Amino acid sequence: MMILTLQNAILEMIAKGEPLASTMAELCLRVEAAIPGISASVLAYDGRCLRTLAAPSLPVSYSAAIDNLTAGPSAGSCGTAAYHAEPVIVTDIETDPRWQDYRALVAPIGIRACWSSPIKSGDRVVGTFAFYFRDARGPSNLEQKVVDACVYLCSIAIDREERVMERQRLTYTDALTGLPNRAAFDRVLSGPTVASRRWGILLADIDNLKLVNDTFGHAAGDSLIKVVADRFRAAAEPEFIFRLGGDEFALIMFPEQDLDLSRSATEILAALALPADCDGHVVFPAATIGGAVPEDGLTPDQIRRNADVALYHAKENKRGQYFQFHRGLGTAITRRFRAVRDVSLALSQDRINPHYQPIVRIDTREIVGFEALCRMTTPSGEVIAAAHFQEATKDARVAAELTQRMMTSVARDMRSWLDAGLPLQHVGINLSAADFRAGALRETICKAFDDAEVPLDHVILEVTESVYLGQRDHVVAAEIRALRAEGIKVALDDFGTGFASLTHLLTMPVDILKIDKSFVDRMTPGDAGVFIVEGLIGIASNLGVRVVAEGIESEAQAEQLEKLGCKLGQGYLFSRAVNRVEATTLLRDRAQRPPHQTAANSFVSTQGSLPRH
Secondary structure, three states: OHHHHHHHHHHHHHHHOOOHHHHHHHHHHHHHHHOOOEEEEEEEEOOOEEEEEEOOOOOHHHHHHHOOEEOOOOOHHHHHHHHHOOOEEEOOOOOOHHHOOOHHHHHHHOOOEEEEEEEEEOOEEEEEEEEEEOOOOOOOHHHHHHHHHHHHHHHHHHHHHHHHHHHHHHHOEOOOOOOEOHHHHHHHHOOOHHHHOOOEEEEEEEOOHHHHHHHHOHHHHHHHHHHHHHHHHHHOOHHHEEEEEOOEEEEEEOOOOOOOHHHHHHHHHHHHOOOEEEOOEEEOOOEEEEEEOOOOOOOHHHHHHHHHHHHHHHHHHOOOOEEEOOOOOOHHHHHHHHHHHHHHHHHHOOOEEEEEEEEEEOOOOOEEEEEEEEEEEOOOOOEEEHHHHHHHHHOHHHHHHHHHHHHHHHHHHHHHHHHOOOOOOEEEEEEOHHHHHHOOHHHHHHHHHHHOOOOHHHEEEEEEHHHHHHOOHHHHHHHHHHHHHOOOEEEEEEEOOOOOHHHHHHHOOOOEEEEOHHHHHOOOOOOHHHHHHHHHHHHHHHHOOEEEEOOOOOHHHHHHHHHOOOOEEOOOOOOOOEOHHHHHHHHHHHEOOHHHOOOOOOOOOOOOOOOOO
């Protein structure tokens, strides 16, 4: 009955997740209460040394003396039991040779005999459970049964602790490098260590990791990451080096003397520069590093963000070198960095989605298409237009991710509308200069819509004049011709705001011309804007290019545009940009139905081909 009660009490503690040391101490105390005249102990064993988990009735000085005891054939009862993986019964410590080196420890406390049993997990010894006697004797039958039960309970408790520790290790360890990961970094940064010591932070990005992956394969890239991790380990305290993911590392520096991040970073960069064998390929590792030191009134997380800004600045201006944050760092780079950071986080949290602004027939107000506009939802639920995070698109990586997200999301939405039998004609998607610089634009677009099984003749790509003007004309023109060859239509967006617009109409292959809102706003009697709009509509008509007037906000503007021959428009007069659910409702209620569709009034003519100029 006593053993059953003991088992129930200890198993309950294990199930509740009580600390291992507390559980083992409770086990010892309950056994000692049930069997007078004995003291119990539990030691953990790591394959070499033992350390005390619980010994509540033994003097603290004795437990401290045997802590880190090396197991062996003559290492007392516990060390010998762990070494041989068998119980060791010493009935007289005074004469037993296995206690020769340890008799002096137990004689003053009246211990005459010791019986130790190995605790096993499978075939592996993970600890020992011992009874200490004050008489020179061995165990009784009852004590044998109690010890058998205790060894079993200890095995369960230690197994559970090892599983918990392994889960924790995996939670806080990067699998590739073995370094602490981002979760560990966040924990240290918010913990007591940085609050009690002088410190600084270095954030490092491996240079050209993508190039290594693309040229030699991902095995070489992984090898490069491990080489960099090893060289960081050699240069700083390993427990304060973190792999944050991808090519990103963080080092929290706790100097013994003066804090000199610049010197530390220079030493690290020099150590990195030695050639390395990466999966059979010779690679010269390099990194760009940004650093920051604590300032009065700033939290550790704000210091980290300062180091982020410094790293971003270094990648823009001093790649392969170190740059330290200072308060005079330009607001433009800070603003761009924050935009990149915010958009990257929103992308990872699925808070970037398309909203759809209808394009309508001005005469009937029927919807003939949508323009997909990028929107970011803040954690508080506020929807932010792309203009507010435009700086982020200057970063090629972020621009590519935004475009990919928009393409995938729009293709998914279009597929759902087609499946629902809604009269979807076209959706326009905006492209940036970065999209053309990145390359493989045609493949990216075709794959997104092919995967969703959306015919490409439903797709319109909207490109601003600034994209044309910011690139070499022949490069953009060649890309656009390749896209049009796939059946995709191209719209020249914000037309009239750039330079040499009419020249572009002659040299650039486009299907749709979108007159900028700034011209529509000036359509008042006597204003030259009216004549410009009228001229543009006439020129486009003669070239076989459809026209959409943007930014229509009043009935007067709509009426005047219709009189000038403009058949299609978009703007707040008809609808703001709405989310997918509201766009679905608009399509169902207001879309132009196929029987009414004509070449003249649809968004893009589906009868015959447009001129390829």
